[in-house]
Amino acid sequence: MVVALERDADLLRLGNFSGPDIPDDDLLRACVHCGMCLPSCPTYRITGQEMSSPRGRLWLMRAVADGRMDLFDPLFDEQMYQCLNCRACEAVCPSGVQYGPLVEASRAQLEQHRDRPGKEKWGRKLLMDWLFADAPRMRALVGLTRLYATSGLRRVVRKSGIVGKLGMADAEAMLPPIARKPLVPGDERWEADSVGGETRQAHLFNGCMMGTVFANSNRAAARVMARNGSDVDVPVRQQCCGALAVHGGMLDEARALARRNIDAFEAAGDGTIVVTAAGCGAALKEYGHLLKDDPVYAERAEVFAHRVRDVTEYLGEQDLVDPPVPVERKVTYQEPCHLAHAQRITVQPRRLMAKVKGLELVEMRESSLCCGSAGVYNLLRPEMASDLGDRKARHILETPATEVITANPGCAMQVRASLERNGGTSRVRHIVDLLDEAYGGAKTKKSLIGRRARSARS
Numbered sequence: 001m002v003v004a005l006e007r008d009a010d011l012l013r014l015g016n017f018s019g020p021d022i023p024d025d026d027l028l029r030a031c032v033h034c035g036m037c038l039p040s041c042p043t044y045r046i047t048g049q050e051m052s053s054p055r056g057r058l059w060l061m062r063a064v065a066d067g068r069m070d071l072f073d074p075l076f077d078e079q080m081y082q083c084l085n086c087r088a089c090e091a092v093c094p095s096g097v098q099y100g101p102l103v104e105a106s107r108a109q110l111e112q113h114r115d116r117p118g119k120e121k122w123g124r125k126l127l128m129d130w131l132f133a134d135a136p137r138m139r140a141l142v143g144l145t146r147l148y149a150t151s152g153l154r155r156v157v158r159k160s161g162i163v164g165k166l167g168m169a170d171a172e173a174m175l176p177p178i179a180r181k182p183l184v185p186g187d188e189r190w191e192a193d194s195v196g197g198e199t200r201q202a203h204l205f206n207g208c209m210m211g212t213v214f215a216n217s218n219r220a221a222a223r224v225m226a227r228n229g230s231d232v233d234v235p236v237r238q239q240c241c242g243a244l245a246v247h248g249g250m251l252d253e254a255r256a257l258a259r260r261n262i263d264a265f266e267a268a269g270d271g272t273i274v275v276t277a278a279g280c281g282a283a284l285k286e287y288g289h290l291l292k293d294d295p296v297y298a299e300r301a302e303v304f305a306h307r308v309r310d311v312t313e314y315l316g317e318q319d320l321v322d323p324p325v326p327v328e329r330k331v332t333y334q335e336p337c338h339l340a341h342a343q344r345i346t347v348q349p350r351r352l353m354a355k356v357k358g359l360e361l362v363e364m365r366e367s368s369l370c371c372g373s374a375g376v377y378n379l380l381r382p383e384m385a386s387d388l389g390d391r392k393a394r395h396i397l398e399t400p401a402t403e404v405i406t407a408n409p410g411c412a413m414q415v416r417a418s419l420e421r422n423g424g425t426s427r428v429r430h431i432v433d434l435l436d437e438a439y440g441g442a443k444t445k446k447s448l449i450g451r452r453a454r455s456a457r458s
């Protein structure tokens, strides 16, 4: 039975999906069931089950859209959330099926129509509305976490076994070294070196993790851009990109964050919005889709999305100054899904690494297969995430690399924890840290701080 899309004033209905956020019928129909996506799908690779493949999941969405399956069927729920939303299927699909928007809309349907148990519902709301929607609060929490990790308390807590009892052992094991000083929007800026040609203007998107835990990598990115002729600032009032909310089916929360980011970057003036987290970059580039029905923001969201570049894309578009410092090292590259599949950026990071004197890039097997991080997937589904993390660690350990390069904070944490679990000792770093090292690092390029940074803006 095929159920047509019904439009009834404000309510859209497609079989057992009903508005406002329903999966797009035309996108769903684009799948021709060829199965070419199956080998790229991490959950299919692990389980070998059709239902855990993109084709299987699209079949389930079709069944709900045709009214043959209930929206609350446990199989539908399980498969929509077992998916990592890594978009590897999308990148190889010959029919151009846009799987990402389909699974995100399916999750939104589940969240809008089902009644989650109170604790779970409030926990999710608290996380999105209280923590991720408030950058100073996020900085304060990360500061406390750093205190815990560096004060000796961590050793005591680990010894007591309490983290295991609270079910937080996986999250705790993933804690990376945290930067001493977060990067606070508006507090620092970097002036362009004169390299000939026009000075570019780059507005750094700070991000929840990159602006706090990995704040020094954001500073490294800014230094590399400045060394290559960009003025770099970190616009005030910017917020979390909303990717976690989109992935969790909380589209209204994501839209609220998107509107605030659009306001913040419009106020910062012309220039490119440069992102150092692949997951954030993919979400920011999709603001046009997220706000397509917003009468005030739809057009502005499209303009915003076109201004966004991943840092490897931004630097890759330029004729870079040769990095002067040799880095005699073997590295391997872990491709973040949201860079390789969602943004289709695969060549630029490798080209940038090729510019570093003395560096040898040794490719690992399945470099673009998801490492199991996928936002908070590794915390919610630790079993599947560990299987994928172990597989990634094995591939890394097959190479002679002493360093793993990546371009997303979630991948960095997951790969680091997976390597530790598998006896690996390789260091995991963001590509901007490697490039910064090759340009001489913080010693050769200082930021303007505090009042000097703010007065340089005016």
Ligand code: SF4
Binding pocket: 030, 031, 032, 033, 034, 035, 036, 037, 038, 054, 055, 058, 089, 092, 093, 094, 095, 096, 097
């Ligand atoms: S999603 Fe694309 S690749 Fe996968 S079965 Fe459908 S048409 Fe084929």
Ligand code: SF4
Binding pocket: 040, 041, 042, 043, 044, 052, 053, 054, 057, 082, 083, 084, 085, 086, 087, 088, 089, 090, 099
């Ligand atoms: S997004 Fe990733 S995990 Fe989900 S179906 Fe596609 S390839 Fe599989």
